[in-house]
Amino acid sequence: MSDGKSVFVKICGLKTPEDVDVAVEAGAHAVGFVLAPNSPRTIDAARARELAARVPDGVLTVGVFRKQPLEEVRRLTEESGVRGVQLHGDEGPEYYEALRAPGLTLLRATAEHVARCGEYGEDLLLIDAPDPGSGKPWNWGSAEFTAPEGRWLLAGGLGPGNVREAVRATGAWGVDVSSGVERERGVKSPELIRAFIDAATHSYDYSE
Numbered sequence: 001m002s003d004g005k006s007v008f009v010k011i012c013g014l015k016t017p018e019d020v021d022v023a024v025e026a027g028a029h030a031v032g033f034v035l036a037p038n039s040p041r042t043i044d045a046a047r048a049r050e051l052a053a054r055v056p057d058g059v060l061t062v063g064v065f066r067k068q069p070l071e072e073v074r075r076l077t078e079e080s081g082v083r084g085v086q087l088h089g090d091e092g093p094e095y096y097e098a099l100r101a102p103g104l105t106l107l108r109a110t111a112e113h114v115a116r117c118g119e120y121g122e123d124l125l126l127i128d129a130p131d132p133g134s135g136k137p138w139n140w141g142s143a144e145f146t147a148p149e150g151r152w153l154l155a156g157g158l159g160p161g162n163v164r165e166a167v168r169a170t171g172a173w174g175v176d177v178s179s180g181v182e183r184e185r186g187v188k189s190p191e192l193i194r195a196f197i198d199a200a201t202h203s204y205d206y207s208e
């Protein structure tokens with residue numbers, strides 16, 4: 001039985017039409033394209049545009065950036081047509097203010113302790129491991145971790161086998177994954193994508 005709580009699920013680092021179709025069909029709420037350089041998941045803006053065009057309106061398309069200049073983020077967002085921007089860096093509130101545009105969802109990714117979502121003007125907060133995209137888990141289950149208020153996503157070392165426990169332990173509003181749904185680094189697995197979405201969306205079903 002479900003207690004009615006739903007969990008927002010983002011599948012990140014998609015590179016092929018097949019990846020996108022599997023994630024969307026399995027019920028992802030958002031899909032991410034890495035527009036930051038030097039990742040095994042990096043794609044260019046033209047490729048991201050092709051992939052984003054496959055995604056129905058109800059699913060958020062997100063460009064992922066790391067420590068890139070504002071003008072580059074603006075240009076790649078425009079060229080790719082993504083409707084969300086996820087920033088992994090030390091950008092301050094003024095950066096978010098400068099990026100804000102109608103219809104654009106801003107995600108702030110950080111490994112720091114943050115009290116609430118929205119302090120920098122972001123729409124969604126992403127609490128991640130210090131090394132984003134590494135697949136390494138962090139101590140979200142420890143007593144030192146205090147969940148932020150508002151809409152926040154948990155990321156970092158999640159996979160089909162631990163996402164349910166992670167959501168229950170932290171009360172995260174949503175989850176984000178990349179490595180945990182790959183069969184090898186940078187190559188997604190349809191089976192793992194489906195299993196992750198199923199486990200995450202049913203986090204509050206059945207009691208133990």
Ligand SMILES: O=C(O)c1ccccc1N[C@@H]1O[C@H](COP(=O)(O)O)[C@@H](O)[C@H]1O
Nearest residue numbers: 012039132133134135156157177178179
């Ligand atoms: O995935 C990447 O290569 C990446 C590159 C630059 C910034 C962020 C990146 N990924 C983000 O990391 C988490 C998922 O990490 P994990 O692999 O599941 O542990 C997620 O927020 C991705 O968007």
